[in-house]
Amino acid sequence: xxxxxxxxxxxxxxxxxxxxxxxxxxxxxxxxxxxxxxxxxxxxxxxxxxxxxxxxxxxxxxxxxxxxxxxxxxxxxxxxxxxxxxxxxxxxxxxxxxxxxxxxxxxxxxxxxxxxxxxxxxxxxxxxxxxxxxxxxxxxxxxxxxxxxxxxxxxxxxxxxxxxxxxxxxxxxxxxxxxxxxxxxxxxxxxxxxxxxxxxxxxxxxxxxxxxxxxxxxxxxxxxxxxxxxxxxxxxxxxxxxxxxxxxxxxxxxxxxxxxxxxxxxxxxxxxxxxxxxxxxxxxxxxxxxxxxxxxxxxxxxxxxxxxxxxxxxxxxxxxxxxxxxxxxxxxxxxxxxxxxxxxxxxxxxxxxx
Numbered sequence: 001x002x003x004x005x006x007x008x009x010x011x012x013x014x015x016x017x018x019x020x021x022x023x024x025x026x027x028x029x030x031x032x033x034x035x036x037x038x039x040x041x042x043x044x045x046x047x048x049x050x051x052x053x054x055x056x057x058x059x060x061x062x063x064x065x066x067x068x069x070x071x072x073x074x075x076x077x078x079x080x081x082x083x084x085x086x087x088x089x090x091x092x093x094x095x096x097x098x099x100x101x102x103x104x105x106x107x108x109x110x111x112x113x114x115x116x117x118x119x120x121x122x123x124x125x126x127x128x129x130x131x132x133x134x135x136x137x138x139x140x141x142x143x144x145x146x147x148x149x150x151x152x153x154x155x156x157x158x159x160x161x162x163x164x165x166x167x168x169x170x171x172x173x174x175x176x177x178x179x180x181x182x183x184x185x186x187x188x189x190x191x192x193x194x195x196x197x198x199x200x201x202x203x204x205x206x207x208x209x210x211x212x213x214x215x216x217x218x219x220x221x222x223x224x225x226x227x228x229x230x231x232x233x234x235x236x237x238x239x240x241x242x243x244x245x246x247x248x249x250x251x252x253x254x255x256x257x258x259x260x261x262x263x264x265x266x267x268x269x270x271x272x273x274x275x276x277x278x279x280x281x282x283x284x285x286x287x288x289x290x291x292x293x294x295x296x297x298x299x300x301x302x303x304x305x306x307x308x309x310x311x312x313x314x315x316x317x318x319x320x321x322x323x324x325x326x327x328x329x330x331x332x333x334x335x336x337x338x339x340x341x342x343x344x345x346x347x348x349x350x351x352x353x354x
């Protein structure tokens with residue numbers, strides 16, 4: 001019937017090969033087993049996907065952050081979506097905690113693509129009905145989609161973690177003007193002042209240069225916030241600029257620890273009080289040692305905490321399912337940890353206060 005709410009037999013969670021540990025943690029949060037699916041490559045590098053259980057008219061969630069190898073992760077998800085659509089899934093939600101190519105969100109040079117938009121188009125064409133993601137690099141990426149997109153925000157659990165540390169005489173620092181709002185939200189929640197680094201990028205060389213520090217940092221500790229750390233060039237430049245302006249000590253925080261190329265070595269050389277990566281993708285993808293170094297709390301790198309991300313995503317899925325069943329009531333107790341919640345329209349995410 002036109003206008004009638006869709007009814008699904010059940011919901012199921014599947015994962016590709018990008019980050020199965022995260023998918024398992026999400027499923028555990030929901031008290032559900034992961035669905036069975038075969039995903040592998042033939043010798044000619046062609047990807048094969050086959051769901052090993054009936055998903056007809058089921059509400060299907062496909063967990064696949066776009067992590068290394070990034071392009072394989074993207075194509076693998078597209079093939080999984082197509083397979084689910086051809087298996088008559090009732091609704092297909094692509095769960096992409098880390099949305100790669102987020103920095104390619106505009107034409108900032110002649111004759112360049114807007115790859116973030118291209119990927120949005122591909123997800124829709126493959127057959128995704130909805131996308132669930134987390135802390136996009138740029139808010140306008142939401143507008144690239146013609147299907148509902150829910151952007152979850154790890155601000156709340158991460159802010160709660162730093163609030164528990166009782167940081168005094170600290171300043172929250174945005175690594176560039178574009179990250180000012182992100183850092184301001186953190187500063188407000190921690191009741192700390194804000195500083196901003198005036199940064200410029202040098203061509204397409206993944207090199208950044210800090211020009212000026214706007215704000216008071218002399219004699220204070222600095223909580224440096226970035227949404228994504230790739231090669232850590234921006235972080236190194238920021239730390240050097242802050243120390244030149246008299247900052248006392250550094251804590252570095254990010255939502256997406258990509259840590260490619262020289263990132264881990266650069267971060268270890270910074271002598272930061274703490275490098276907090278309570279996010280995903282998993283550091284093990286770029287760091288040979290599976291265990292965090294013994295000096296992780298001092299000048300080292302702490303591994304990403306999949307459990308925290310799983311908690312945010314898992315609770316969002318619970319709220320979403322509850323709203324599908326009852327559009328007027330959210331079950332008592334959900335959102336109690338200040339995690340992201342889905343709004344009642346399903347088109348866009350709102351974040352519950354902690």
